[in-house]
Amino acid sequence: MIRASFFFSNMAAGALQLAVALLSLFSAVLSFPLGPETKHTTTCGYESCHATKPNMLNVHLVPHTHDDVGWLKTVDQYFYGDRNDIQHAGVQYILDSVVDQLLKNPDRRFIYVETAFFYRWWKRQSSSAQQTVKQLVNEGRLEFVNGGWCMSDEATTHYSAVIDQMTIGLRFLNETFGACGRPRVAWHIDPFGHAREHASMFAQMGYDGFFFGRLDYQDRMHRMVQKEQELLWRASDSLTPPTADLFTGILPNGYNPPEGFCWDQSCDDPPIRDDPDLEDYNVDDVVMRFLTIANSQATVYKTNHIIMTMGSDFQYENANLWYKNLDKLIHYVNAQQANGSKVNVLYSTPSCYLQELHRANLTWALKTDDFFPYADSAHDFWTGYFTSRPALKRYERISNSNLQTCNQLEVLGGPASRQGPFGEGESQTMKKAMAVAQHHDAVSGTEKQHVANDYARRLANGWQRCQVLVSNSLAALSGSSAKRIYCDNLNISVCPLTESSKKFSVSVYNPLARPVTRPVRLPVNGTAYAVSDANGKAVDCQVSTREVRRNRGFAVNELVFQVQAPPLGYSTYSVSLRQAGPRPASAQPGAPTVIQNKFLRVTFDPDTGLLSSLSNLETKQSIKLTQNFYWYNASDGNNLESNQPSGAYIFRPNSSTPFVISRTAKTETIQVQFPHMVQEVRQWFAPWVSQVVRLHGDSRALELEWTVGPLPIDDGLGKEVITRLDTSIKTSEIFYTDSNGREVLQRKKDFRPTWNLMQSEPIAGNYYPINSRAFIKDDVDQLTVVTDRSQGGGSIHNGSLEIMLHRRLLYDDVRGVAEPLNETSNIFPEGLVVRGRLLLSLDPPSVAADAHRPLAQEVVMQPLLTFTNGDLSPNTRLEFSGLQAALPPAVHLLTLTQWDKDSVLLRLEHQFQSWESKVNSQPVTVNLQKLFSTLDVLGMSELNLSANQWKDEMMRFSWTSLPLTDGPLWLDPSTWEVTLRPMEIRTFLLRVSLR
Template identity: 25%
Template sequence: MKENLHIIKKKIQQLEDDIRLNELTVQEIREKIHHGLFSGKKTPSLSSLQQIRNGSIGNAQGFYSDDGTISNRETCEFSGLLKSKHSVDVQMLDVYESLKFDNPDGGVWKQGWNISYEESEEKSLPTLKVFVVPHSHCDPGWLKTYVQYYEEQVRGILSKALSFLDDHADMKFIYAEMSFFHPWFMSLSSVEKEKLEIVTGGWVMADEAASHYFALIDQLIEGHQFLENYLGYKPVSHWSIDPFGQSATMPVLIQLSGFRSMSIHRVHYAIKKHLARNRQLEFYWRPLWRNDQSADIFCHMFPFYSYDIPHTCGPDPRVCCQFDFPRMTGIFAACPWGINPVSITAKNVAERSRLLLDQFRKQSKLFQTRSLLVPLGDDFRFGHSSEWTLHYTNYKALFEYMNSQKDFNVKAQFGTLDDYFASVAEELQQKQNIKFPVLSGDFFTYADRDDDYWSGYFTSRPFHKALDRVLEKYLRGAEILFSAVVALSQMDSTNADHPPPSVMTLFMQLTEARRNLGIFQHHDGITGTSKTFVMVDYAAKLAAAVADCQKVIAISIPQLFSSNPPHDANIQDPELDFAEEVKETPAVQDVIISVGRTPRTVIVYNSLPYERTEVVCIKMETGGVMVTDEVGQKLSVQLSPVVKKENSVFRISSKLYEDITDVISGHRHHVKLEFVAYASEKGDSGAYLFLHGEYGKMIRSQKQVLLVDGPLFATVYSCFQQVMHAFRVIKEEEFFARAFHVTNVVDITSETVDYELAMRLKTDVKSASADRSFYTDINGLMMIRRKHFDKLQMQANVYPMVTAAFLQSDRFRFTVLSAQSSAVASPASGMLDVFLDRRSMNDDSRGLAQSLQDNVPFSSSFRLLLEDMQPSGIPTVSSALNIPRSSLLSRPFPCDYHLVNLRSLEESQTQLPSKRSALILHRLPVDCDSVVRSPVGCSAAPELSLKTDLSFGQIVGVEETTLTLMHSKKNCSSDLRLKPMELRTFKVTWN
């Protein structure tokens, strides 16, 4: 240990020597950061981009009525969604319909065309303003672990940025990932806002396919709260250059957080070409459910293949690579096109400037304005002092020459992302003929070339994806309970200024859990696209975070509900079970309850703000037990065996279920479940790519079936070679019981060929139209219409599914609800393929440099729901809801109000909980086509009254903020009313 500390200290000293920090004290460094790079102009001037639109959208009417209720059937959220009629110029599903998706050779721009221009015309146009934006994209885990990257590369990048920007007034830099910036800053403790811009400012640059919106918001808040508490900084621009496809959720969250603009990169090359042809690479991105411009956000899309330097100055990478100057010294690989950079001298500056300007001009022809964004960077760039010097001195010479030549009609400079967007806003204000299109939809599924679709990562490393959702559940539950503990502790005058040790310890554990969840949202984390040892490191972080959350829950509950809560010294580690949710893995262990003469107490915690009915399963050592509620009333119980695949108690049978009858409506449906395997084409699939060859081939069962029946539920277990499948029917008349529970324990570790395993659901719910439409969720926030296109390969028709997918006819809807992120396709009408696991013997040549053979057995869970598309009454009275219980609410929330989180906030620069909590609410949309009565236990009132509804703590202030708390909006009363699909954050102050 001492030796490790010595090594660390030595590295720190070396870094300090490199950047001459040895002459400064730590406090001086903090002051330099805080008052230097982050002190300049005030909040950037981009407000004009949304405000200057001068009515170009028209006066499209929104779908909300004045009282916040849905105005009529035509404007119901799901009706509007399914009809897909929006006041937009570009609807992505329509674009997919229209494109041929051919891939002709475009010349030097392989995926585009030969761009040309008249030089005489260039001289007559307004000056071309070029913003060369230095950046370094730092992955918090990929080929190395997060800690390895920080220690070996990122700390040096940030330290050298501090030094170089301080010494060079006209140099600039942008940076995104707070998961690295935070420990670097804290290790020093504070470069001009005009010099260094923090873009996005989230904990990571998050994946947008597999992440749930809860986790996306949480990692944004973690980054933004750090920036506010320690730097007083508020990012204004979003930077998403490496996630493998762009979700329609992210622009919603970013706009609600107070951002004014965003930039994206990884979009299908054919889509980029189409938008570039129409000069639509910059657009206002509109939510799917909106018909007005109030929720739009301005978006810039990179036009070319990559975000690296050879693909950002213009269409010809052979030319652009010649301006990646560190390549000429051997710091990085030589240019693969055979022509390497040369230093800029007085003899060659004219020729070199003309060569680079030609690329700038050609790229500018793809955009409507005379402002041009040219990123200058790549993964983990600017880690060498010489790299900073080479780029700065050579580009400065080029800029000075270009800008001095009147015939060039250009002003080139180093800039930040905000500098660029501010220039666009200025042009928009001055020119009335610029009209950016309005776009809706998302950008899945991504392909970077040919038929190489990045749909494999939707499923890769499914155990980790399942563990991610387990952590989200525990973290949310722990956050709510801990906020209640903090609120109550504020009412105790002895704790008001000095929280008890247990509260401080729990807050530190919560903070660590938040950050571990945040790191895993990284686009090489939850995607399952990192090296095996890195994925092991991620899993360890997730499991540790679950344990921390369990302890917070176990300690918080007696603090809230016990008249004599235990002292800190008497608190033991809890025994909470989450093994059942991920199944048969070495990372987790079953917790089995033993009961002797003394009764054992089991606390069931419902973190939803309204009552619900659930079957709760507890593993016992013996079956001879009686279960009572808190007042001694006997509860209905069912004893069932714990079934494992190796059990020999199966009886012979030849088929799974094929017909399901809804006993409430009387309708009988054909639903057949099969397991199919896709083979890879030429063995080219990998962690990222799914390149299918053979169409999904059915896997035969081993003809082993076990029926476990009882008073509460019946379960059918079916055994296959790679899957133990369980199908459970709940014997209740509650609405929740209409969903069939499906669990698949998957083990494909014995496969020796490329293998994609999917659960196929064949139904009689055929698409109402001939276009084979189906629907998937986007990050759990909204649903989107998809189509299966025969003109595209199977892998192009696979989409991410975070929580749900459904098929729909004129009369019925068949929904799959998923407990973990995965992939889904609809290869035929009435059919859904839900992908479970995948195994690849090869690397897919996207940088990971390893195969995908580290599968572990795991459990995936689903619920299948059949619904009528006509209004139907559902019985709502249940004896289970008459059980008395302790509650943090004086009355349930309305059924369509979802409590996203109640998150305790940090006291500025203390790492201690404050008197404030962030209350995040989401009002769910209403589906006009499938109407059921609200379950008992939900409030019918369309509004909340926090002071009366929350039965813990005393509220003294409610302030509405932007989604991630960056900006204050208004003080408000405790009575809150949300419109459908609204997602809002309130800062609650406790007495």
């Protein structure tokens, strides 16, 4: 059956024959997301659940394993069971053993989560073994939950990367198992706090419910008393309910079994000894203890159903141990029903448990905020990982941008882009590396050092393969076969080509669906250059002196010029060395009093050299603004209140007052030869902290480029470095952060919306994840800070915003990683040096989002620079756009990626919340058929967010909470025109052909 109505829109009667042909043409693509048809010997999903007993307490035993996609060991080491001297864990043996044991008893159940591991295991199985597994899946005995490539972190991940990693995992399950492989439940049992945006995404992916294990200890106690450990999470204030509503359950034991009931080879609990002739017979004791635990647990949940997670980290390597004892437990506990017991135990899954909660038809508590920050006791706030491993966090963000560029150019360049040593797989390595990097012990920075190195290596390998694809695509689009060179070390001003060549070209590819203007900074050795754009027009440029960092590269100067890149396209600039010219601008001692362009005015205190004010010249706003660097002394755990030290997870300063990092030299400033280009103030605060305050000629944002490290530890003190912005804005102890780069949430000092907080850590307990931006505001002014990676921050003082930049610690925080967060490298053996950027903008609150949302997207989706040496061929196409026209300001092209030979996956999102902007918080309509310049869109069908279900077939459980208020209904004007409402993401499978 055809999946979309567009075939007949605006079609004359004479075209009916064509339509019939098209029906045949598209049928294969439009049935794809559902996966292969499967013949069920029984049933899967909700229909495969064991029967429960209505007048009893039903205990749902959920056998499971939690398999980290890297943590103490690398992904490969975990899969193969290597390096057991670090941790005994081998995922391949877990899956072998579980499948064998499931076959021995049809009542048994098992859930599996991490597709990255299952995919590896599956590829190594024989066809007969694969058929056996398919049968287990079709009968609901082996069930997939969550189903993403990994179980992603929720604090430090960007929503675009999360959607991608979920899509790759769920697609594999669809292709392999069909509808029976589709998870019904999201399962985040280990992440360290939970983001509202994740719940919103899961709801839009079609999940019926969400279960997790970790929440703040005070929150848990409150919810246990109120019986609110199961609730309805309204995860968007813009999407009309129930679009982003998600039933959420908090598991009773984290994700571990009840105490005394662990029967893995890594456990010490005694087995069930049921031979009455033996002296150590213990069935009566086991049954009594289990009934006590079950009845106690039931007192803090609302229904006559409770759930018990029977498993833990990397368990079930010898599944016989678990199942043999679980079989006995179920038998002996249920046998007590003959004696009047009201407890019924059964093998179950999270979806089967969820189904029973849905059948209860109760009214559930409603939650609209998130679950950050997370603390497991009074002095143990898991807010350090918001910043841990800042270099890896930045590399992950850059890799995400590179992947989107790789995906887009694979589509725009057509089949020619996929010519290479890896054929169709050029982009797959990068996709999988990025998916693994979203794991809650990857980008979070909470892994061992050798594992962090492995994540970075995977990203680098993926990008090397993508470079082949990008080069092929740009060659096809430009008509030039000149070798493309990539300067991946521009972040430290190193590019061998620009440092040595007298003539070269720079192609700037823009992955955004709107034009972008930005400065390019290239290391050079010449003193004067001529730059021309794609039309041969001269471009203003500037050469200034620069510092050589760590003897890498040999350039003594830096060339700066503005580039403009069209939407979803590239523009090429020619650069040539001039024989003579003015001397480069150089640093001159003395603190400036002011720098300004036509939009911003920035003043400095003449005595301290620090920032003193920021003014928006367009809106006539001005605020006092002081910015400085500080460090918190990390607790070593040796104090009266608690023995908890700071570590990779935990942030615990030993004082609420940080140490100021004093400058040891006068501030220096560059006397700019071209003031309309760029103005810089270079500041040194210590030998290990410096900053460039930079104002570009046409920028509405002030750039603070900070360099921190190596953090000194000779004094025996761990250090957590922050920058703090102190302003005249009256904030009333409130500030705002983004959730995974999308919706904004309000934060208030020493306050939680759903319970009365007893604050025990005044700094760490007020830190929140900042994924792409944070701001403070009053009725007149809003200061927005856009970050270039995920970081932690807070507003500890009125009118203040602080952001943690770097951490170097001397003690492990006793959360399992078993090594201090003390990063070094071959280049920086004395400690890691990290460089980053903060972008500051000042606007009236009513229009601030119109500026900071596009700005944040520019930082996330940054242009890609490729270089060619010498002259280009005269026939080279120097400029190209993949779109017929730029998308409206409110619309972001989130995904454009090849799906199969003739179809592409497209995601468009409305990037404004419903209340943010008078202009941009309105519905926007886009015509898909008129979208691309090089692609003919022949057919389309809409999918859910994760592209594993047709949108109109996505049926979810409905839940009762507080009364719902219906929002306005916006219909698409026509088949080809789609309307996006605030915060809506729409996903389409397009049948396309190259023009």
